[in-house]
Amino acid sequence: MPLKKIGNQTIKLLNPPSIISHYSIVGPKEGDGPLKDYFDLILEDDLWGEESFEKAERKIQEQAVRAAVDGAQLSLQDIDFLLAGDLLNQIVASGYAARELAIPFFGLYGACSTMTESLSLGAMLVEGGFADRVVCATSSHFSSAERQFRFPLEYGAQRSFSAQWTVTGAGATVLSSYGSGPYITYITPGRIIDPGITDAANMGASMAPAAIDTLVNHFQDTGFQPSDYDLIISGDLGIVGKSIVIDLMKEKGYDISKNYTDCGVEIFNPNTQDTHAGGSGCGCSAVVFNGYILKEMKKGRFKRVLFMATGALHSTTINQQGESIPSIAHAVTIDINNEQVM
Amino acid sequence: MPLKKIGNQTIKLLNPPSIISHYSIVGPKEGDGPLKDYFDLILEDDLWGEESFEKAERKIQEQAVRAAVDGAQLSLQDIDFLLAGDLLNQIVASGYAARELAIPFFGLYGACSTMTESLSLGAMLVEGGFADRVVCATSSHFSSAERQFRFPLEYGAQRSFSAQWTVTGAGATVLSSYGSGPYITYITPGRIIDPGITDAANMGASMAPAAIDTLVNHFQDTGFQPSDYDLIISGDLGIVGKSIVIDLMKEKGYDISKNYTDCGVEIFNPNTQDTHAGGSGCGCSAVVFNGYILKEMKKGRFKRVLFMATGALHSTTINQQGESIPSIAHAVTIDINNEQVM
Numbered sequence: 001m002p003l004k005k006i007g008n009q010t011i012k013l014l015n016p017p018s019i020i021s022h023y024s025i026v027g028p029k030e031g032d033g034p035l036k037d038y039f040d041l042i043l044e045d046d047l048w049g050e051e052s053f054e055k056a057e058r059k060i061q062e063q064a065v066r067a068a069v070d071g072a073q074l075s076l077q078d079i080d081f082l083l084a085g086d087l088l089n090q091i092v093a094s095g096y097a098a099r100e101l102a103i104p105f106f107g108l109y110g111a112c113s114t115m116t117e118s119l120s121l122g123a124m125l126v127e128g129g130f131a132d133r134v135v136c137a138t139s140s141h142f143s144s145a146e147r148q149f150r151f152p153l154e155y156g157a158q159r160s161f162s163a164q165w166t167v168t169g170a171g172a173t174v175l176s177s178y179g180s181g182p183y184i185t186y187i188t189p190g191r192i193i194d195p196g197i198t199d200a201a202n203m204g205a206s207m208a209p210a211a212i213d214t215l216v217n218h219f220q221d222t223g224f225q226p227s228d229y230d231l232i233i234s235g236d237l238g239i240v241g242k243s244i245v246i247d248l249m250k251e252k253g254y255d256i257s258k259n260y261t262d263c264g265v266e267i268f269n270p271n272t273q274d275t276h277a278g279g280s281g282c283g284c285s286a287v288v289f290n291g292y293i294l295k296e297m298k299k300g301r302f303k304r305v306l307f308m309a310t311g312a313l314h315s316t317t318i319n320q321q322g323e324s325i326p327s328i329a330h331a332v333t334i335d336i337n338n339e340q341v342m
Numbered sequence: 343m344p345l346k347k348i349g350n351q352t353i354k355l356l357n358p359p360s361i362i363s364h365y366s367i368v369g370p371k372e373g374d375g376p377l378k379d380y381f382d383l384i385l386e387d388d389l390w391g392e393e394s395f396e397k398a399e400r401k402i403q404e405q406a407v408r409a410a411v412d413g414a415q416l417s418l419q420d421i422d423f424l425l426a427g428d429l430l431n432q433i434v435a436s437g438y439a440a441r442e443l444a445i446p447f448f449g450l451y452g453a454c455s456t457m458t459e460s461l462s463l464g465a466m467l468v469e470g471g472f473a474d475r476v477v478c479a480t481s482s483h484f485s486s487a488e489r490q491f492r493f494p495l496e497y498g499a500q501r502s503f504s505a506q507w508t509v510t511g512a513g514a515t516v517l518s519s520y521g522s523g524p525y526i527t528y529i530t531p532g533r534i535i536d537p538g539i540t541d542a543a544n545m546g547a548s549m550a551p552a553a554i555d556t557l558v559n560h561f562q563d564t565g566f567q568p569s570d571y572d573l574i575i576s577g578d579l580g581i582v583g584k585s586i587v588i589d590l591m592k593e594k595g596y597d598i599s600k601n602y603t604d605c606g607v608e609i610f611n612p613n614t615q616d617t618h619a620g621g622s623g624c625g626c627s628a629v630v631f632n633g634y635i636l637k638e639m640k641k642g643r644f645k646r647v648l649f650m651a652t653g654a655l656h657s658t659t660i661n662q663q664g665e666s667i668p669s670i671a672h673a674v675t676i677d678i679n680n681e682q683v684m
Contacts, residue, residue: 004471005422009446011472052663080347081531088657089431091451092665095655099534099668104351106459106531107655107670109433109451117448121463128470129346130353148659189423189448192441313437313449315430317490321394323434326441328449 004127007221011187016338017126018179020133021072024291025064026283027142027168033268038291039169040067046143046168053143054092061086061139061170062097068135068172068290079103079174080131083118085110086139086282087166088148093139103135112207112236113190113311114138115171115286116330122175123184123332132177139170140281149200149316163201164238164264164280165273171286173294182297186333188218192313194326200312200319204241204264204277207310210327211237212248214308218331219254226256230302233293234329235285235309236264238278263288263309285309297336305334346469349563353529358680359468360521362475363414366633367406368625369484369510375610380633381511382409388485388510395485396430397438403428403481403512404439410477410514410632421445421516422473425460427452428481428624429508430490435481445477454549454578455532455653456480457513457628458672464517465526465674474519481512482623491542491658505543506580506606506622507615513628515636524639528675530560534655536668542654542661546583546606546619549652552669553579554590556650560673561596568598572644575635576671577627577651578606580620605630605651627651639678647676 006012024039031042043060050056061084069076082101084094085108098105110117118136125131143153145166151157175184193210211234219225226232226249237245242262249256263285264278289307296302308331314323348354366381373384385402392398403426411418424443426436427450440447452459460478467473485495487508493499517526535552553576561567568574568591579587584604591598605627606620631649638644650673656665 005473009422054660054663055665080351085451089659090453090655090657092655092657092660095534095668096660096665099536102533104531104533105670106463107451109427109449111432121448124467124470124472128466128472130466130470131347189446191444191446192437194441313432313434315432315434317431318396318434318438321396323397323438326437328447 009188009217010221013123013127013185015127016183016185017123017175017177019173019182020176020179021068021174022290022294023064023068023071024171024287025060025169026287030167030169030267033273035267035292038295039287053141054088057093057139057141057144058096061093061137062100064170064172065097065101065135065137068174072174076101076103079133079135081106081125081134083108083122083134084137085114087111087145110328111311111313112280112282113309113328113330114282115289116307116309116332119173119184119332120187120189120330123187126175126177134175135172136175137172138282138286140166140283142166142168145281159276160201161276162240164203164236164277165268165275166281167267167279167284169283169287171290173290181336181338183335183338184332185335186222188214188221188331190214190329192326192328194324196324198324203280203312204238205244206312206325207237207327208241208244211245211308211310211329214329214331215249216252226254226259229259229304229306232256232260232306234262236280237262237310238264238280240277303336307332307334351530351559352563355465355469355527357469358525358527359465359517359519361515361524362518362521363410363516364632364636365406365410365413366513366629367402367511368629372509372511372609375615377609377634380637381629395483396434399435399481399483399486400438403435403479404442406512406514407439407443407477407479410516414516418443418445421475421477423448423467423476425450425464425476426479427456429453429487452670453653453655454622454624455651455670455672456624457631458649458651458674461515461526461674462529462531462672465529468517468519476517477514479514480624480628482508482625484508484510487623501618502543503618504582506545506578506619507610507617508623509609509621509626509629511625511629513632515632523678523680525677525680526674527677528564530556530563530673532556532671534668534670536666538666540666545622545654546580547586548654548667549579549669550583550586553587553650553652553671556671556673557591558594568596568601571601571646571648574598574602574648576604578622579604579652580606580622582619645678649674649676
């Protein structure tokens, strides 16, 4: 077994990469929600001057990367790799953004787990000495996702109560071998778990078992307890998935009820914003991480966070063939200090 | 700049990972082609007992991974990470294969560049000490790709002469920090290049400039000449793209006419197999690499190969919106000996 792997599936980063810059852009609805003060840019119009939702999503992701790189006082030429993906077929928001940015590009598909998939791979590339600086990015757009995965908005289809609302937004994080933190110190990449759910309007329940599998592996591999974290936050399980995770983790001997929440629960106000089970989409965990979590870490409220984006890797084609929804969750530990706890 | 990066965008692997096992599965048409003796398994029927082309593709990829792991005399539990992707929306062939294999999974989308995207990331994860053993895999299926990207086969649409034929097949490669070669010694990840072509039936011309950009960067970064390689082979530029690459590389001062070919050119016989400009799809470079190239390396015919899969990262949605086709090419150097040349 290699030195950097501990336990079953966790990586301990001996020279933890630093998050040297981060940026978040959201649409108008997200900018009306409880986290509005944390986002760097709130769009007034979710087409942002583009002629299609897909092109708008590309622009949002591209601008998030440009602003994150600017924030690090770097130019695009200083970036070794861009690791990005999104929900659209053929990850075109990321591909077309990467075309404009001209950075060597690794395209990822992890559905809504993409933010931590990119942080995991990006952190290993930096720590391993393959790159000095990488950008990890992802995006989603309510209107591009709805028409691709569900119904064209013009149909006015009624949404079920377990359905989540795809976030319009993008987040970008610059990792570097130099910097003063926050640091990525542990990575627990996930396995695919499929509880057999075929209802694409119930993603929270589909993804919860993958989240639990990764959490349990993370605690077993590292020896940490939930109380070692100031915050444990999943990607977009929403209200339905969050309660499943709390209940089933308790059955497995881990009480996370005090310090666990979910990005999809935090981003909207369920009483006033009509978002049913909460937010979802790659952009959900991306903007909550690059907005809320990192800014609260820098203010000193959270010193140690376990951030775990979650993804449902089905397609409409295979769903129509009767297959259930396979899900995954990748977890990363973010530490404000560069001291390896164990 | 980090120690392992040389020049603009090339990684030199100081402790090159070894390819300890590889496996290829192809459909009946590929099994009738010029490379038929190199493939490990030729299917008699491209549904392979499944009820849909997508489910057949999943099974082909899953079995390629299982057989590659078996070939290394390992079990699935010995594999640290699976890095895989495919052409289908939401990379469902890979996602559902990963569900059955239960290996921690990084989903990739690089279109037909996926084989070298996975080898690049996989090699860095092994060399960096994050994993002892990874599997890199990809697949494509003629029938699942045609109905997703072009026309349902039932339409009987006529194909243009610049069109390529999506390969039915999957390849899997096991990389390890231990082993006696062949080794991955250099990696040149690509940038996205878009020459403005909007015709999805002319992928070779769309991808050729990305291939040229990566080749030129590779030669400049490493100081190698084309003659330092026994074989330079691109992924699936086909007959149209291959001739563009030879011509434009000559203009840039590199004569690759003697030792360069393309997987899409080699896999079919254009005179008898009616494949027009040649083969394409993630599976094309995957089976040519894991079948033909690696077996000829082990026989001693090729000692040093530059293998560069190429991908077109458009979607039908964005193509219908008038956007052109953005392309990418990732190159890896495969050395039979573990001696760093420079």
